Amino acid sequence: MATHFFPRDEYFMALALREAERAEAHGDVPVGALVVCDGEVIAAGHNERELRKDPTAHAEILALREAAARLGSWRILDSVMYVTLEPCAMCAGAIVLSRIPRVVYGANDPKAGAAGSVIDVLDLPALNHRPAVAGGLLADESAALLRAFFASRRGR
Numbered sequence: 556m557a558t559h560f561f562p563r564d565e566y567f568m569a570l571a572l573r574e575a576e577r578a579e580a581h582g583d584v585p586v587g588a589l590v591v592c593d594g595e596v597i598a599a600g601h602n603e604r605e606l607r608k609d610p611t612a613h614a615e616i617l618a619l620r621e622a623a624a625r626l627g628s629w630r631i632l633d634s635v636m637y638v639t640l641e642p643c644a645m646c647a648g649a650i651v652l653s654r655i656p657r658v659v660y661g662a663n664d665p666k667a668g669a670a671g672s673v674i675d676v677l678d679l680p681a682l683n684h685r686p687a688v689a690g691g692l693l694a695d696e697s698a699a700l701l702r703a704f705f706a707s708r709r710g711r
Contacts, residue, residue: 558691564637564659567591568693570599571637571661574614575700578602585700588614588638590622590631590655597634598622614638615646619653630654639697641668641690647676650686657687661697 567589574587578601590598600617604610615638622631631653639661642650647669650658658677660670669676670688677688 559689560659560692563594564635564689564692567596567635567637568639568659568661570596571639572693572696572700574599574601575639575697578614579700579704581606585704586614586638586640588618588636590618590634590636592622592626592631592634597625611645613643613646615642616649619649619655623653632656635659639693640664640701641670641672642677643667644669644674644676651676651682651684654684655686657689659689659692661690661692662694662701663690 571587571589574589575585578587579585583602583605587601589596598618598621600614600621602614603612603617615636618636619631622634623629634655635657636650636655637659641660641662641664663672665672667673670690678685
């Protein structure tokens with residue numbers, strides 16, 4: 556996994572963090588995701604598992620669905636996904652299947668991360684697509700949002 560970032564990456568990750576805050580507002584784990592194509596946000600999502608009562612309503616999945624609808628194709632080419640937390644296996648699989656060329660994420664997920672922390676679905680040689688991955692962008696901010704969320708839950 557690389558840590559090479561481009562000049563606009565921090566701007567888009569900051570937008571993903573704002574999206575994550577929207578998840579927290581309705582009791583979901585604060586994770587946000589964006590899909591950016593040609594320098595424009597074409598899709599955004601935040602965790603809505605609690606809101607929708609749907610185990611697949613992760614930020615990445617919702618952003619991928621919106622991007623596919625906007626592009627009129629399941630292939631989400633020439634784009635970058637920004638996500639505040641390292642994708643899980645389900646989301647990493649969906650990223651591979653959608654052909655997203657690049658993924659930038661914030662905090663590592665040592666319990667369920669599928670971009671190298673636990674497993675690396677995004678770099679499996681047997682799969683037909685492997686996006687470029689850069690992790691750790693605004694990781695402290697992403698992790699702080701998650702820590703505060705879980706600390707507030709433990710206090711209940």
